[in-house]
Amino acid sequence: MAKPGITITALATLSVCLLSGAAWGQKYPVTPAQSATAKQVAQAGVPLSELAPDAPDSYTIKSGDTLWAISSLFLRSPWRWPELWGMNLDDIRNPHLIYPGQRLVLDKSGGLAKLRLADGANGEPVDLATVRLSPRVRSEKTSDALTTLQTRAIEPFLAEPVIVEESELSSAPRIVATQENRVMLSRGDRAYARGPSGMPLLDDKNKTQRWRVFRNATPLKDPTTGEVLGYEAQFLGKAELVRGESTQDTENRDGKLQNVIVPATIDVISTKEEMRVGDRMLPEPEREFPSYTPRAPSGVVSGRIVSVYGSAVVNAAQNQVVVINRGRRDGIESGHVMAILKDGQQLVDKTDPARPQIKLPDERNGLLMVFKTFEKLSYALILDITDGVRVGDRLTAPR
Numbered sequence: 594m595a596k597p598g599i600t601i602t603a604l605a606t607l608s609v610c611l612l613s614g615a616a617w618g619q620k621y622p623v624t625p626a627q628s629a630t631a632k633q634v635a636q637a638g639v640p641l642s643e644l645a646p647d648a649p650d651s652y653t654i655k656s657g658d659t660l661w662a663i664s665s666l667f668l669r670s671p672w673r674w675p676e677l678w679g680m681n682l683d684d685i686r687n688p689h690l691i692y693p694g695q696r697l698v699l700d701k702s703g704g705l706a707k708l709r710l711a712d713g714a715n716g717e718p719v720d721l722a723t724v725r726l727s728p729r730v731r732s733e734k735t736s737d738a739l740t741t742l743q744t745r746a747i748e749p750f751l752a753e754p755v756i757v758e759e760s761e762l763s764s765a766p767r768i769v770a771t772q773e774n775r776v777m778l779s780r781g782d783r784a785y786a787r788g789p790s791g792m793p794l795l796d797d798k799n800k801t802q803r804w805r806v807f808r809n810a811t812p813l814k815d816p817t818t819g820e821v822l823g824y825e826a827q828f829l830g831k832a833e834l835v836r837g838e839s840t841q842d843t844e845n846r847d848g849k850l851q852n853v854i855v856p857a858t859i860d861v862i863s864t865k866e867e868m869r870v871g872d873r874m875l876p877e878p879e880r881e882f883p884s885y886t887p888r889a890p891s892g893v894v895s896g897r898i899v900s901v902y903g904s905a906v907v908n909a910a911q912n913q914v915v916v917i918n919r920g921r922r923d924g925i926e927s928g929h930v931m932a933i934l935k936d937g938q939q940l941v942d943k944t945d946p947a948r949p950q951i952k953l954p955d956e957r958n959g960l961l962m963v964f965k966t967f968e969k970l971s972y973a974l975i976l977d978i979t980d981g982v983r984v985g986d987r988l989t990a991p992r
Contacts, residue, residue: 602861621685639706645669648699651711656693661887667699667708671960672887672930672991747914747964747974749828750902753805756823756916756967757875762810764789769856780830782948785856786874787838794857794878796837804832804859804874813970815918816985822918825900829872830864886928887962889991894919894931896988900972909982913975915961915971917988920969929963931973934987935980958982960991 665671683841742780753760770785771778778784788794796802805823836858842850861868896919901909909915937953959978963971975982 594655596653607917612780633740641701641704641706643669644699644706651696651698651894653696654693663697667697669728670991672889680772685786696814735766747972750914750972752963753880755807755826755828756813756825756970756972757807757810759810759821759824761875762824762826763872765807765875766794766870767874768806768856768859768868768870770869777869778861778864779867780861780864781834781987783870784859784870786832786859787856793838794834796834796857801922802834803877804834805864805877806832806868806874807874808832808868808872813916813918814897815901817918822899822920825902826873827866829866829868830861831877832859832861832868832874834858835860862894885962885964887930888928890929890931891927892924894929894988896923896931896984898933898984898986898988900984901982902972905951909975911959911975911978915973915975915981917961917963917971917973919988920967920971922968927964927966927970929931930976930991931961931963931988932991933958933961933978933982934976934989936987951977955987958986962986966990 606671635638641914645666645668652663654663679827696711698709700707700709727901755896766786766788768778768784768786772783775782786794807826809827810830811827812821813823813825814821834857838857839855840852841855843853852867859874896917898909899916899918902916904916917925917931919939934955935958937955940949941948958980959982961974962976965972
């Protein structure tokens with residue numbers, strides 16, 4: 594691996610994984626469509642008219658920056674990062690990470706825009722010479738590398754399966770008893786659980802089994818059709834299976850043997866809210882290492898905001914998470930960027946003697962990015978807005 598500053602593309606890495614630790618070592622994907630866009634731009638160039646009106650002549654990357662925000666400094670549309678890559682495709686054959694301290698210089702010569710990495714007192718572009726790599730292993734700190742966006746708002750959602758089908762929770766294992774008849778369970782408490790009828794909750798001697806505990810599956814309805822698209826379950830915490838469910842023969846009050854159920858034993862290992870008897874459990878999914886490549890959906894898309902997560906109000910602000918009424922069945926993927934539209938107000942034209950009813954045009958209110966998809970619904974992060982976002986607001990392609 595070449596050290597940072599040798600072959601780093603300017604802002605090309607909006608495909609960077611939102612991960613930490615060993616996951617940084619994974620490859621950062623670039624789709625064939627994005628590569629094709631970059632090559633097309635490399636041949637045709639980016640007209641100056643495509644730049645943001647106040648695009649700076651140079652910019653130095655700072656700790657805490659995000660690639661989304663930096664890309665929006667240079668282009669009118671931040672999701673069009675492949676075009677930025679194409680602006681420097683002669684020097685950069687494959688996008689990598691960018692780091693704080695590096696300086697980006699915008700070259701506007703010849704009526705076309707190019708973005709280069711600068712190094713030197715006068716901000717002259719770096720001559721990106723070919724680097725010959727030695728056949729040896731070398732570790733390198735990447736914790737300072739920029740991510741696509743701030744991840745704090747979505748970290749809880751990356752592994753919590755909070756949208757379920759109607760029958761999924763009702764048929765899931767459930768907590769049936771507590772020690773000493775406790776009403777509420779918190780971290781460190783022991784409890785007992787059973788699987789659905791005919792499916793006892795069994796342990797696996799070869800691996801640790803962890804479960805996520807949920808309650809109150811709230812139906813999420815399509816604002817337009819009224820169709821129930823899924824159920825959002827309230828995440829309570831995690832539990833670990835200690836012993837599996839079994840049966841045993843024991844004497845009843847009459848002294849006769851009878852076969853009774855011995856529920857599984859679980860230990861509560863973390864809580865977001867207190868648990869209780871009747872709460873349901875779903876297996877903890879394998880940890881995902883998603884990568885987010887912000888991009889416009891292909892074709893015509895439309896949708897609406899269904900709910901604001903974790904809030905009893907209908908308004909959402911920047912960096913809040915919302916549920917939208919589009920999912921995998923609609924071709925929605927993680928990374929898709931959609932524009933939020935604010936419905937134009939309906940009012941009476943008092944300047945007209947006939948007093949006709951008029952509707953003001955719908956105005957674009959901001960952008961959101963999908964980061965987790967389900968069959969009929971998706972979670973999305975509001976990236977930027979000019980006014981409050983409400984449940985029922987329409988979504989469309991960002992172009």
